[in-house]
Amino acid sequence: MTALQSSACIWPARLHHLRRDSTEPEQLARFYGQLLDDRVEALPNAQWLVQGHGRRLIVGNGAKGTVPYFAFAMRDAAQLASYAAALEHLGVAREPSPSPLFAEGAFAVTDPDGRRVVFGLPLRVSGIQSALAGRLQHFVCASVRVPGLLAFYRDILGARESDRVLENEDLAAVFLRSDPEHHSFATFRAPASRPDHHSYETGSWNAIRDWGDHMAKLRIPLWWGPGRHGPGNNLFFMIEDPDGHKVEFSAELELMTEEVVYRTWPHEPRTLNLWGTAWMRS
Numbered sequence: 001m002t003a004l005q006s007s008a009c010i011w012p013a014r015l016h017h018l019r020r021d022s023t024e025p026e027q028l029a030r031f032y033g034q035l036l037d038d039r040v041e042a043l044p045n046a047q048w049l050v051q052g053h054g055r056r057l058i059v060g061n062g063a064k065g066t067v068p069y070f071a072f073a074m075r076d077a078a079q080l081a082s083y084a085a086a087l088e089h090l091g092v093a094r095e096p097s098p099s100p101l102f103a104e105g106a107f108a109v110t111d112p113d114g115r116r117v118v119f120g121l122p123l124r125v126s127g128i129q130s131a132l133a134g135r136l137q138h139f140v141c142a143s144v145r146v147p148g149l150l151a152f153y154r155d156i157l158g159a160r161e162s163d164r165v166l167e168n169e170d171l172a173a174v175f176l177r178s179d180p181e182h183h184s185f186a187t188f189r190a191p192a193s194r195p196d197h198h199s200y201e202t203g204s205w206n207a208i209r210d211w212g213d214h215m216a217k218l219r220i221p222l223w224w225g226p227g228r229h230g231p232g233n234n235l236f237f238m239i240e241d242p243d244g245h246k247v248e249f250s251a252e253l254e255l256m257t258e259e260v261v262y263r264t265w266p267h268e269p270r271t272l273n274l275w276g277t278a279w280m281r282s
């Protein structure tokens with residue numbers, strides 16, 4: 001059987017929220033509240049919710065810079081149920097969702113790096129409006145086992161491979177999509193597995209300008225960019241949060257149909273930034 005036939009059907013699913021942990025969770029939540037101009041509220045169990053239009057971040061008490069889980073919203077209850085059944089059939093262990101933002105029926109699986117991936121349906125629609133548009137769109141981690149993560153996310157969870165970056169025959173990075181947007185998850189090789197960044201899709205180059213001006217007002221220097229990524233073809237810049245986790249603001253991310261097969265890029269600075277210098281992490 002091919003991967004498409006044997007894997008569960010994640011399509012379409014969108015990154016809905018993630019949890020970022022810190023030894024100073026309230027401080028980190030307030031940082032994100034200011035960064036995004038979003039509402040910050042305390043949740044039970046020493047967690048914080050930072051929420052704006054199309055974006056939600058849970059901040060918890062834990063090891064500095066970690067992302068213990070990220071969570072996908074499925075299209076509807078029928079898709080969630082059939083996805084759970086398909087994973088059951090594949091022998092994938094499921095556990096109850098750790099997220100306070102998903103309704104009953106949500107569940108989590110654990111990837112080869114030990115990070116949980118949650119699938120569910122949002123508990124409530126916030127109705128919050130935000131001055132600056134930026135929908136939470138993707139999460140990226142560094143890993144010591146990129147081939148293992150590719151096999152898990154593509155062949156078990158059913159994500160489609162959009163692009164891969166190769167150094168000789170070695171996988172330096174891989175980008176996976178769960179709906180037409182080029183990637184909702186990506187990973188690149190590194191000496192240690194760790195979260196790297198999450199990204200907000202802002203909609204247009206003018207919105208990137210407005211976010212840049214917002215950073216200037218906050219006196220937060222851009223860490224990388226502006227530039228244009230090769231894989232995904234998106235405009236971007238990144239900043240660092242207080243733990244060194246990166247936050248990306250992106251626009252015009254490439255769209256691909258479900259069937260398109262992956263392309264291959266060389267491992268070189270131009271792949272990471274078509275416009276100029278690159279931060280070669282792998």
Ligand SMILES: [Fe+2]
Pocket residue numbers: 138140197198199248
């Ligand atoms: Fe990114």
